[in-house]
Amino acid sequence: MCSRYLGFFLLVWFPGALHAQSAALQCAAPSLDHGYFLPVKETYSHDTKLRYGCENTHKPAVEGWWAEIVCQHGTWSHTPRCIEEKACIPPTIANAKYTEASEGWYEEGHIIRITCDKGYEHKDNIATAKCINGTWSSLPICESKSFSFVQSLNLTP
Structure with missing residues (x-):
């Protein structure tokens, strides 16, 4: 007899609980x-x-x-x-960090300074980028110090 009442209770309560859960x-x-x-x-x-x-x-x-x-x-x-349209979204620069904008984007004309991670250095000594007409000008590249050393020796086969 008790299980009959429990079954009735679950039959009435369960659909209401599901509806309340999905609405939330x-x-x-x-x-x-x-x-x-x-x-x-x-x-x-x-x-x-x-x-x-x-x-x-x-x-x-x-x-x-x-x-x-x-x-x-x-x-x-x-x-x-x-x-x-002339604003820039944050660039993706491997092995580097820069100060992120609090809004999540940068206004046209904004300049960011890039810092290479430990063991990396700026290729061609470029450390900044400027937001111009919705794109970043000359994004810096951070390359491995060992790669740039080998490249400076000009050891090409």
Whole structure:
């Protein structure tokens, strides 16, 4: 008799609990200045991938002309952002470090100074890069000190 009541309780309670759990995992539609989302909805379920693009004169603050965010447990993977087309996203420079912008991107004209990791040095003594019209000018290369030493000896076969 007790198991009958337990079965009835679980039958009534379980669907309600599942619905409450799935509703809690949804993400509200994000906002985006100078951009748009595909598809447009008021809420998005867990694991939904939402693509976004930016209006003319702007671009996503990530690599490429389209970007993607993912709804994870009621929160978006990152805040979508459109920046001016002439701004630069952080460069990828192997074996190096530089001061990252607090906004995650750099305005046109910004100059970054690159520091090579231990055991590496600047190739051609270039240690800075400048954001010009949305791209970095002359990105420095950090090469192994042992490679540059062998290269300076001009030991080519």
